[in-house]
Amino acid sequence: MKKYTPSVAAALDLPADAELLSIVRLRFADGQPLALMRNWLPPAYHGITLKDLEASGLYAVLRSRGTRPVVAAQSIGARPPTASERRHLRLRPAEPVLTMTRTAFDSAGRAVEHGDHCYRAQDYTIEVLVDQR
Amino acid sequence: MKKYTPSVAAALDLPADAELLSIVRLRFADGQPLALMRNWLPPAYHGITLKDLEASGLYAVLRSRGTRPVVAAQSIGARPPTASERRHLRLRPAEPVLTMTRTAFDSAGRAVEHGDHCYRAQDYTIEVLVDQR
Numbered sequence: 001m002k003k004y005t006p007s008v009a010a011a012l013d014l015p016a017d018a019e020l021l022s023i024v025r026l027r028f029a030d031g032q033p034l035a036l037m038r039n040w041l042p043p044a045y046h047g048i049t050l051k052d053l054e055a056s057g058l059y060a061v062l063r064s065r066g067t068r069p070v071v072a073a074q075s076i077g078a079r080p081p082t083a084s085e086r087r088h089l090r091l092r093p094a095e096p097v098l099t100m101t102r103t104a105f106d107s108a109g110r111a112v113e114h115g116d117h118c119y120r121a122q123d124y125t126i127e128v129l130v131d132q133r
Numbered sequence: 134m135k136k137y138t139p140s141v142a143a144a145l146d147l148p149a150d151a152e153l154l155s156i157v158r159l160r161f162a163d164g165q166p167l168a169l170m171r172n173w174l175p176p177a178y179h180g181i182t183l184k185d186l187e188a189s190g191l192y193a194v195l196r197s198r199g200t201r202p203v204v205a206a207q208s209i210g211a212r213p214p215t216a217s218e219r220r221h222l223r224l225r226p227a228e229p230v231l232t233m234t235r236t237a238f239d240s241a242g243r244a245v246e247h248g249d250h251c252y253r254a255q256d257y258t259i260e261v262l263v264d265q266r
Contacts, residue, residue, distance in 0.1 A: 072263040078211030078231040078254035096229030096254070098211040107266055121211035121229070128261050130205040133240055 008040045011103050012111040021045050023053065026088055033089045034124060037117045045113075062112065069104035069112045076100050076126055081118065089120050096121050141173045144236050145244040154178050156186065159221055166222045167257060170250045178246075195245065202237035202245045209233050209259055214251065222253050229254050 006016040014020075020040040027035040039058060041048065045065070052061045062069060081089065081097045089097065097118040104112050139149040147153075154174040160167050172191060174181065178198070185194045192202060214222065214230045222230065230251040237245050 070265045074261040074263060075258045076209050076231070076261060077258040078229045080227050080229065094213050094227055096211045096213065098209070098231075125208045125210040128207040128209060130207060132203045 005040060008114050011114045012040065012042055014042060014111075019043055019046075021048060023048075023058065025053070029123070032123070033120065035117055035119045036085055036088050037115065039113050039115045041113050042111065058113070067106055067112055070107050071109075072102050072104040074100055074102045078121065085118055089118070091120065098124060098126065100126060138173060141247050144247045145173065145175055147175060147244075152176055152179075154181060156181075156191065158186070162256070165256070166253065168250055168252045169218055169221050170248065172246050172248045174246050175244065191246070200239055200245055203240050204242075205235050205237040207233055207235045211254065218251055222251070224253065231257060231259065233259060 005020055005022065008020060009016050009018045012018070012020070020042065023037075023039045023041070025037045025039075026033055027037055045062075045067075048061055048065075056064075059069060077099045078096050079099060081091055081095075085091070085097060086095075091097070098121040100115070100117045100119070102115045102117075104115070106112050138153055138155070141153060142149050142151045145151070145153070153176070156170075156172045156174070158170045158172075160170055178195075178200075181194055181198075189197075195202060210232045211229050212232060214224055214228075218224070218230060219228075224230070231254040233248070233250045233252070235248045235250075237248070239245050
């Protein structure tokens, strides 16, 4: 689960050769694939195991280790899927994916995780409440 | 520019037969179409003219009339474009649109506008900062 990924390391504010924990999950809803979720975490989280992630979500695992991501910079877009994404998400030709790239930070401003997720667009929307009061 | 649109009226918390101001704009960036923007406004804003909108953005026009949208509920998704959207946004086959549906409210909680926008996905992402501190 560990890989060198220089551009992701930069997003996490780590040196290019930092050894990151790489997690890939396929999320199902009602027996159908909904999202392909890729996450990378700093070396401090190498102890997280597949077993931890099978038992609960990534953020619950982080919280159980005393980390609380509280700020996230998200970039939301759309594109045709790659061949692999099309296969995993069981998409028909011309069906796009909704994408969300995110870096999350704890209250001290430390980058906690970087995510690159794609969703079956026909089954998923991202809801955002903007409050400028 | 006025139309009956019952589902939009509901989003604006108005009766189904409310006469809404309907605005359709094609936004360009660097000489290329970027977004097809559809907005609906309550009867109070019927005085807004094409000339107002040519001179400045919709939110600037609203502010000049004493309205400040401060809360917005957005739903962000992706889909293949309609034939008309494909033509207006000059999309090639298989290129999706990024969509954003929004209802905006003023500080008193009154719905001010409902928008249904679609963007050339290859040229546009929606940036969101989530802050739960």
